[in-house]
Amino acid sequence: MNARAPLPDLDALLANHFGFVELRPFQREAIDALLAEGEGGRVLLVAPTGGGKSLCYQLPALALPGTALVVSPLVALMEDQVRGLSARGIPATFFASTLPAEENGRRLAALRRGAYKLVYAAPERLGQTALASALAAAGTSLVAIDEAHCIVQWGHDFRPDYLRIGELLASPGPARMIACTATATRATRGEIVRQLGWDARRVVTVLRGFFRPNLALRVVRARTTRDALAEVRHALAEALAGPGAGIVYAATRKSAEALAAALRADGWDAPVYHGGTAAAERARISAEFAARRTRVLVATNAFGMGVDRPDVRIVVHAEPPGSLEAYYQEVGRAGRDGLAARGVLIATPKDLALRRRLCHLGPDGAPASREEASRALGRFAALVRYINDRACRQRILLRHFGDDPRVIDGGCGRCDVCVEAEPPDTVRDPPRFEDMAAAPPEPEKQRPKRASAHAAPAGVPTALYEALSRYRGARAQALGVPAYVVAPNRALVEMAMLRPATTDELLGIHGMGRGRVTAHGHGFLRVIGEAPGGVD
Missing domain, CATH: 3.40.50.300 (P-loop containing nucleotide triphosphate hydrolases)
Known part of the structure; x- marks a missing residue:
């Protein structure tokens, strides 16, 4: 034998x-x-x-x-x-x-x-x-x-x-x-x-557990592209006051080029890496970054697979990626040495509208099939929920990847939600924009004015959200039920941001189960279809 x-x-x-x-x-x-x-x-x-x-x-x-x-x-x-x-x-x-x-x-x-x-x-x-x-x-x-x-x-x-x-x-x-x-x-x-x-x-x-205790995650909601650029500049200046490097991700080649030009004007080296960069130049940029001769790199998702630089102190998403999977992999390039690092995700209404349109394109730029587009929209909806949720960012990621969120029962203690004293409930008080000036305090004897029932949360496309809210109200009145029975507030926020075009896509919206879609879905889709395509 x-x-x-x-x-x-x-x-x-x-x-x-x-x-x-x-x-x-x-x-x-x-x-x-x-x-x-x-x-x-x-x-x-x-x-x-x-x-x-x-x-x-x-x-x-x-x-x-x-x-x-x-x-x-x-x-x-x-x-x-x-x-x-x-x-x-x-x-x-x-x-x-x-x-x-x-x-x-x-x-x-x-x-x-x-x-x-x-x-x-x-x-x-x-x-x-x-x-x-x-x-x-x-x-x-x-x-x-x-x-x-x-x-x-x-x-x-x-x-x-x-x-x-x-x-x-x-x-x-x-x-x-x-x-x-x-x-x-x-x-x-x-x-x-x-x-x-x-x-x-x-x-x-x-x-292996997905919890990254050294990584402080933050979401910033900006009104405009100019505000987003200001947030990128602030995040880099704060995180790179000492040694280390940063990666800034953009959604498209055009926006990556524009971001890099702006950062170079600020004195950062900021080479650009994307699918349109010549192969020899991509290899040179990767080697320079790995050798620690580059401090700030601007890239699309073409960069990063296999990146091995331990001293990346910050990863900034100047525009949202297409899914939580992509986000977790990219932000995970920060803090590989185990030291404190940051991940900052910046989103504007225009960025979210762009990402939604990209869900309807395949990898080669050709129109995606209905099934592919529906899957892409579902993955993007999970990212939108991550942006809007007021739960611990790390716990959201643990749940998404099937890990046990109880490993951080009290929250991670480092993300933007955990460090806020009283995080709002997104259903009653939808997403705030941190860069907005605070409203002046009301005089003590003046009763605060009640917001309009159809008022859009900050950063959500106003005209479409209000049209959806009016339809919901009319439908609820006709049926003699409360408005939330037709659709919860959070569903209206996601509909306005993601603009689902089919009942399958509508099923991917938070709170829109098959019963609600069957009863009210065609009306919501009609409202979305009749709304202007731009971002207001």
Whole structure:
């Protein structure tokens, strides 16, 4: 009987090559599941950005005979990982279309000889015979799929090449596979498992807590783009009075360019990174930022996957992202050194209207299908609720990602909601705008005037909100019921901000269950359809 050779001491490898005394509990759980005896080991690891996911496949790769294949979406990310491993004395390389043919051939020959412990490749390279043959000759110890959420077609970072990973690895299939991501709701986790062709009954899912105690989250509601820029300037000046760096995210290339120009005029370096930036320039900007030669970087969501700079003190979203998943991943790039850091999300009514329109476009800019648009609108509605809610920001995120919010029962104590003495109830007192001047106090003997029943909350499109409120009032009167039975105040706020166009989209509005949509939905949709498209 052939007994398998025992594995080296993981703790010794950890100390000698990575300099850590011990693994974190979630890392130990993931690695134990990956290395467990028996065929078909499959691990889905969900842990925040900077949480130590890569160690969960790098350490086993070092311990196992053969070569580990790591599927990664970005050349810059692969280069960064290989550079770090080489510095630790771990032989690693990557394959990408950017390599000259001669260098590609040299690396393939070295791989066949078993010269590498880890090999990184983009998903489109998996179908190439030369790479598959070289991996077979070396013996594939495990396969790791990094940024696994890219496989989800309705996700915020979908990459079509990821869809073929399950098919390409299906036969005969490596004994050990691990998929890693920083942001995955329950539905996303299920879709990753399905797309990879894994047997859900045999998958070990490891979730690391999403609570980031060193991160102070804040939402700022601004009236105009000019007010938003002032908030960006203030946030950067406050957070970067000492050492460290900042990232400013914008929704579009045009707004990223405009923001960068304004910040450069203030004396910040502020290079711009977006999908339209030339590949060589993107690589240069990433390298400069990683090397700490850049203090403030302005970018769209094209930047960030795999960013490894621990001293980012602030991430500012000058415009809202498209979902809570995207927001959590991007803001999670602050404070990776464990020191205090900030995340500031700025929103104007115009920004929210723009984001809603983007929900109807696919990744390539073409009109999205009805199903895709409905999903995108649902994800964006969750972000709007995050903006409007007066609950602890961290607890909202924990609930959204299926983590236990009871770990911070009293609130995080650091977000804008927790530090306010008396946070308002958003149903009775919808979102305030922090940058508005306070109203002068009423004379003591004068009774305060009651607000109009149809008055729009600050920052919500006025004409549309009032039209929706009038329709609700008329409908309630006709039925002889209170107005909230037709629709709660918060639903009107979301309708005015998101402008749902179908009953499916209306079902994504908070408080609009199927009964309300069936009874009153067509009337609300008619009001929205007749309203002007602009932001007032």
